Amino acid sequence: MAGATTSTSSAPATSAQAAAKKSSNRSHKRSRTGCFTCRLRRKKCDEVKPGCKACKNLGLQCQYKRPMWWSDQGERLSQKEKIKNIIKRTKLTEKTYSAVPINANSPPSLCNSVPTSDGFSDSVSKTRAASVDSQLSEFNMSPPQMYGMNMPLPPYEPSCPPYPGYAPYEVDIKTECQTFINDIPTRRDSTISSFSAFQPPSVGGSLAPESWVHQDFFEQQEEFFEEPLDFNFLELPHGSTVPSYQAIIQVDEADQPLLNHFIDRVVPQIFPVLEVTQYGSARAEMIFPALESNKSFLHCCLSLAAQHMVSTRCARDVDEEQKTIDSALDHRMKTIKELCDAMVTGTEPSQILESQLGMILFQCSVGLPNDGLHDPIPWHHHFEGATDVIARLDLANSLVALNGNPSAQIPFNITLAAWVDILGATMLGRSPVLADAYRQKMLAGASTGLAELMGCEDQILYLISEIACLESIKLGMDDSTLCSHITLVGKQITLTEQNAGPIGSCYSSSGALKPKQLRHNITAMFRIAARIMLCSMVPGFNRRQPMVINLVEELTTIMSFIPAGADGLDKSLVWPLLIAGSHSLEGSGFRAMFAERAGLMGEEAEYGSFGRMKELLKDVWAINDANLAKGDEENVHWRDVMQQKGWDFLLI
Template sequence: MAAAAAAAKTKPASKAGATANATATATAAANKQKSQMHRRSRTGCYTCRLRRKKCDEGTPMCTACKHLGLQCEYKRPMWWSNNDARRQKKEDIKMIIKRKKLSEKSSHTHIHTSMNSPPGLSHSLPTSATFSDPLDRTRSASIDSHFPFTFNSPQSHHDFTPFTTPQLAGDFMFPPFSPYGIDVKTERHVFIDDMPALRESTTSTFSTYQAPPPPGSILPSFPLEGEWTEQVYSERRESHTEETLNVNFFDFTQGPTLDTRQVAVELDEGDQRLLEHFVREVLPILFPVLESNNQGFVSSDLILPALQNNKGYLHCCLSIAAQHFKAVSGTQGEDIDGDIMRHRYAVISSLCDALNRDENHHQILETTLSLIFFQCCVGRFDDALPDIPWHQHFQAAISLVQKLDLPRLVSEPSETPPPAPFNMTLSSWIDILGATMLGRAPVFAHTYREKHLSHTPSLGLRELMGCEDRVMYLISEIACLEALKKDGMNDITLCHHVRVLGDQIGLTEAADDTVILPFNSDGSLCPKQLSKNVTAAFRLAARIYLCNLVPGFHPSQSSCVGLVEKLTAVLQQIPSGRIGFDRSLCWVYLVGGAVSVAGSPFRAFFEDRVAQLGEQSHFGSFGRVASLLGEVWLQTDHQQATSPASATSESAAAAAQPYIHWRDVMQVKGWDYLLI
C-alpha cells in the first residue's frame, strides 16, 4: 500500500516535471528564433556584408570602414543588384585594403607651393622690369620662400628649376564620383483630328556606374617606385565626412530635392533623344567641382527640378544637348542645326513671355544664367550659328539679380548664415571672370569688396568652382584697377594699387595650403585638398593678371616667367583627363598660357593636358582657350623670330617686341567668348 501511494505521488510530480521541461524547451526555441530574427534585422553596412564581416553599424561610418578608408554605405548601392559589379567591388575592396597596408609603410612626401609677393615701388617711376619685392628679403620663413625665385632675383629664368611631381596620364583608376542613377520619364501624345487618341509614357534610367577596367588592362603609372597609391596622398587619412565641403550650402529656387531622381516631361521622339543625351553626356560635366563633393547633388537639387518646372530651362538644355552632340559626333547638316536653333528660339520666346508677364523672376534668372554658363561646356570655337552674345544675356541677368535684391541678401551679417542663393553665386562667378574678358569692372564689385572687408558669410564660390571667395574678390579688384588704368590713371597711383593688391593676395595664403595630389589613402578624391589646389592655381593666375597692369610689362621678364613656371607646377597637382578638372580652370589656363614664352614648360604641359582630354578638348571653353592660346603663341613666336637680335635686356626686349594681349587677338578674330 505504501509503495502504491508513493507511486501515486510520483506520477503527478513526473508529469509536472515533463511540463516544465517542455516549457523551458519552447522558451529556448522562441528565444533562439527571436535572436535569429534580431540578427537578420541587423544587416550592417553593405560594404561589411560584401566582405562577410561583422559590422558595428556606427554612424556616419562603421568602425571597420572608417579604419580601412572604405566607403560605408547603408543605403542599397547600385552595384549590389549586379553580380558582376558586386564581384568587382569585392576585388576593389581587397585591392584598397592591400594598398592601405602598403601605404602605411611608405614615406610621406610634402610639396609646398609659394607665391611671390607683388612688386614694390622704387624711388623713381618704376617699370615692370625694375620692380623688386622688399618683402621677399624678409619672408624667408614664409611658405613663399620655398621657391628659389624672387622678383628681384638676378638669375636668369633658364636657371629656375621648378619641382617635379608625379602626374597621372589619362583617367584615374577610381573615378572621383560615386555612381548614382537618374530616371527620365518622357510622355508623348498622339492626336487624331485634334483629339487625343494615344498617350505613351517612357522611363529611361541613366546610371553613372562605370565598371573598372578588365583584367590585363594597362593602368596609369607613375615615375616613382612601388604601388601608384604609395604617393603623397597616402597621408590623407581623414574620413570622407571630415574632408567634404558643406553639401547643404546653397539655396536652390526649385524647392525640395527629387528623392526619386525622376523627371517627367512631355517630348516628341526627337527631343526625347536630346534629353537623354543631355542627362547622359552633358549633365556630368556642368559642375564637376560641386558634383565631386556630393554625388548626384547637382542633378537632384538643381538640374532635374528645373527641367520639370521651367519650360525655358528645358528648351535651353535641349539646345545645349544638340550643340554638344554636334560637337562630339562631328555631325553636320540641317537637322542638327535646326534642333539647335529651334530650341534656342523657344527659350528666348519663353523668356520674353515671362518678362512681359513680370513673374517667375527666379526661373527667368535661372534660365538666363544657363544660357550663359552651359555654353561654356559645349560647342566648338568655330560655331557659325547665330546666337546672342553672353554679355547681352548677362545684362538681363543683372537686372533680375537687382530686382530680386540678391546682393543685399548675401551681404547682411548673420549669426546663423542662411544658404547662399545659387543664382547669386553663379552670377558672381560669371560677373568677376566675365569682367576680365571685357576689360571692365564687375557689376557687383562693391558687393564683393564689402564682403571681403566685412567677413560676411561666404558667397559659395569655393563650393561651386573650387576657388576660395577671398581670391575671387581680389580678382574683382584687379579688374576694377584695369578699368581705371584704361580711364587714364597715372602710373604712380597705378603702381601703388598694384602693390596693395599684391599684399592682399599674399594675405590669402595659409600655412596649411600645401599643394599635393588631392586623394585620400584609399585613392578616393579629397574635395578639401582639391579646393586648396584650385585656389592656389587661381591665386597665381591673379598675380600674373596683376603684373600685366604694371607699366612696361612683358612676358619675357624673369618675374613673369617664374610665375608661369610656378603655376605649371601647381596645375600638375590637379587631376587631369576626362574625369579631371582641367575644364574648370579655363581662365587660369588662359591667363597663364597667354604670357608663356617659347620654351616655357607650360606649353608642353598644356599640350599634354589637351591630349589627355581627347575629343573633349575640342569644345566648350577649354577648346576655345586652346584655340586662342594657339593663335597667341603663333603670333608671339613669329614676332620674336622677326625682332631685332640686338635686344638683349628685358627692357630692350619689351621695347622691341610689343606685348600681344590675348584680348587683342580675340578682337581681331571676331571671337566673343566667356572663357570660364
C-alpha cells in the same frame, strides 16, 4: 483618313518597369565598365583581370561578373559597408601617405604666389622633371598587401547612409507615345531613360554610358583622410530634403534624344568641380527640376544639346546633321520667346534668372570655336538681363546681409551670377556689376559659395574683382598712383597665402578624391593667375621678366596635381590657363604641359570654353612669338586678338 498625331508625356517609371528594363539590358556591354567593386566605390578601374590594381592594393574581392547584390539597393549599401571595414583594416597596416612637400624660398612681393609652408616657389619648376615626377611615382606606390583578394568579408554592421549631407538622385524619365487615327487610339509605346547617382545609365537605353568619377565618401571619414566639405552650403533653387528626386519632364517625341544627350553628355561638363565633390547634387536639385518646371530653361538646354551633338559629330549623315542644326536654332528661338513672354508678364523672375544664367554658362560647355552655331546674342547682353532681375529681387543686398552668419545658405543662382560677373568682367576689361557687394564680402571674410561651385576660395575671386576694377580705371591714373594700387592688391593676395593649405596630390593612396586638397590646388592656380594679371598692369611690364616666367612655371607645376584627361578638371581652369598661357614664352614648360594635357583630353579639348581658349592661345602665341623673333618685345593682349577674330566669348 486624318493624319496621325503623337502626344508625349513623362512620368516616373514603376519599380517593376525599372526591373524589366534592367533585365532586358543585361546583355548589352559597355566599351568601358570596370569591375563592380570599383563601380560601387565610385573609383576609376584599370580593368586588369583577374583583379584590378585598386582592388588588389586594398585587398578587395574584384568582380567583373555582375554580382547578386548589384541589383538590390539595400544589398549595395551593405556591400559598401563591408568594403569600408576591409579598407579600415588595410589602412591600419600602411603608412599615411601625405602630400608631396617641396620646400623653397618664396619669391618676394607680387610674385609670391603659393604657400611658403610645404608649398612651391619659382625654383620648383627648375627641377620638375627630375624631382616632382619621381616623388609622384613614390606617392602612388602600392600599400602593403596584408589581405588576400579572396579573403571573406567581415560581417555587416548597420551604419549611417553612405552619402550624408546631400541628396543623391535616382531618376527615371518615362516617355509615352500614343498614335491616334481619326481620334481613335491605335498604338501605345513607351521608352525609359534612366539616370542614377548610384549606377550609370544602361547602354540598352538611348544614352551613352557615363564615365565614373573619383569618389569615395566612406574613406573621407577616416583619420587617414581630410574632413569632408559641407554639402549643404549652397541653397539650390529647387532644393528638397528628400533623398532622391524623380523627374517628370515633358518633351515632344522628336526632342527626347536631345534631352537624353543633354543629361548624359552636357550636364557633367557644366559644373566639373561639383560633379567630383558633390556628385549628382546639382542635377538632382537644380537642373532636373528646372527642366521640369521652366519652359525657357528646357528649350535652352535642348538647343545646347543639339549644338553639342553637331560639335561631337553624333549625326549619322548630312541630313541628320542639318536636322540637328535646325533643332538647335528652333529651340533657341523658343527660349527667347519664352523669356520675352515671362518678362512682359513679370511672373516668376527667379525662373527668368535661371534661364538667363543657363544661356550664359551652359554655352561654355558646348560648341566649336567657329561652328557658326553659337548664340548671336553676346553673353554679356544676357547678363544685363540677369542683373536686372538680381536688382528687382534685391539679391545683392540679400547676399551682403548674410555676412556674419556662418550657417546661412547662399542662393545658388547668385553664386552662378557672381562667377559670371567677376571672371566675365576680365573678359571685357571693366568692373564687375556687383563689385561693391564683393568688396563688402571680402572685408567681412564672408563666402558667396564660389569655393563650393568652382573650387577656388572666395577671397581670391574677390581680389580678381578688385583687379578688374583697377584695370578698368588705370588709364586715368599716373604711374605712381597705379603702382601704389597694384602693390596694395598684391599684399592682399599675399595675405591669402598665410592660411592656405599645401599643394599636393588630391588623391589618397587608394585613389579616393580629397575635395579639400583639390580646393587648395585650384585656389593656388587662380591665385597665381591673379598675380600675373596684376603684374601685367605694371608700367613697363614684359613677359620675359624673371618673376613672370617664375609665376607661369609655378602654375605649370601645380597643374601636375590637377586630375587630367577627358574626365579631369582642365575645363574648370580655363580662366587661369588663359591668363598664364597668354604670358608664356616659346619653349616654356607651360606650353609643353598644355599640349600634353589637351592631348589627354581627346575631343573634349576641342569644344566649349576650353576649345575656344586653346584656339585663342594658338593665335596669341603665333603673334607674340613672331614679334619676339623680330626683336619686338611688345605683347599683344589676348583680349585684342579676340576682338580681331570677332569673338565675344565667356572663357570660364
